[in-house]
Amino acid sequence: MPMTTTIHERPLLTPRNAGVRLAPAETELLQQAWTATAPAERPTAGDGPAVNRVLNAWYGEARNFAADRAVAQQLAGLAPALPVAARHARRSRHTALRAAFSAGVSQVLDLGAGIPTGDGDPLPGTVHGRDVRAAYIDQDPVAVAALRAAYARRSPLVVAEAADLTAPGPLLDGLTGRGAFDPAAPALLILSLILHHLADFQALHLLGVLQQRLAPGSRLLVTAFVADPFPADVRDRLTDWYPAAPQLVLRTAAQTSALLHDAGWPAPARAVQPGLYTAALRHPIGGPAA
Template identity: 30%
Template sequence: MEHGVTDQGFSADQIDTSKPHPARMYDYFLGGRDNYEVDRTAAEYVVEAHPEVRPSARANRDFLHRAVRAVVSAGIRQIIDIGTGIPTSPNTHEVAREVAPDVRVAYVDNDPIVATHAGARLTNTANTGFVLADVREPKAILDDPVVRELIDFDQPVGLILGAVLHFIKDEENPAAIVATLAEGLPAGSHLVLTHATGEPHTGGVHDRAAQTDVERVYKNATASLSLRSRAEVQPFFAGFELLEPGLLRVPLWRPDGRLPSDDELNKTIFYGGVGRKV
């Protein structure tokens, strides 16, 4: 493939600026500018109730970079990144190609705003593509022509679900979504997953009032928030063998520098892990 490809398939009226969108709010938490006033207002309510959301967003992004390097170092040469969010360099293909220049990446997101940036920031190089799709329809993602053009499902695949499953309600069966995606991947594939939690780290204090305030904000957004405990996140790795050091707060997963303090961990709201399909 000489150029990146996209499957955007949306009209301008599909861009809803009347409600905050989690991807645009996350962009704001990271200090980005690809968001609307409605997103910034909602995000500030979250920051006021839960100030650790900003450092947690950065810690989550840092984890994803480390995890991508790890799976590419393990031999993965093709990645499906679902819920990629507003593009912020270095993006997945840029991080992966620091290790292996031939890595192919299919990006997937359900926000048309992400699609508008795909050509400039995600698919401006060879062997990258973008699909406008929803993780709630996993079979459609696996069968999408752009994904099929980029990904050889006879070879191991890196599947990234970064900060996306906590926007899937229990009744939408997030475990079944992951299982459907995993069924399409051969043995040796890797799952990179992060998930927000309201569970305190060891020694921490659970602030239920702050959690309720945050959940209330997302109820008025385009996707509600379902915070889950470590015990609730672990089953998403069914069929995968967790790589060391397992499923834990994202700063603790193969840190590049010093280990975080207990206070820093208490302010980190994401669990993360990497599994290898057996």
């Protein structure tokens, strides 16, 4: 049965709980994110655990609640590979950012960015003389507030917005109109731990629109939880317990690869490690990205 633990606390502001660490400036950023979140958007007593905060607990960060930590521990006990996969996905994201900037890509579109971690993004002010643009998108208003506190104050070209990823056309149009995205310039597109939240038709639409709208020279990083190698009973329990609405979609690595292929992104068909699919691709398709 899904967890129904009730939250009766604000986010941690001190490292009192075993296993939860505060990275440098984490306390300050957490307080800023909480203050910047409108009262109507803040988690209240009675809210259940949230995916972003469960991931945050797996990262060893402090922006989470007791209910989130309880679910994180329960899921880790059921499938120990899952939190390891989440941490690997986070590292892959940082690696892709550094590689893209080294190659001269000067804008980032992070769809489903989640709560920023204490180490932050390697986000320079300029790349090869061009100002860096970055758009962090998430549906969770608390994550958006934390993203704004961590990144948006760096530059007017760095924004954090709440948006529906199942409507990518209007999202890109809005970002373009505000000068936060240049469709004529190469971009790094990040879909980190997102596809397993989308039904097939939603994933195909998102990937297809992005494939059509990104400029040549762009890069795509995809990471997603996959069913390999969990037994069927474990997959069912993960789906029941994972705090996502709609439910977690645990495809196999081959099925995830097929989605990418069908949307015009030929990609490898294997999981890089248990429970995680990763693909780093170039656009137009010219082989894997470095």
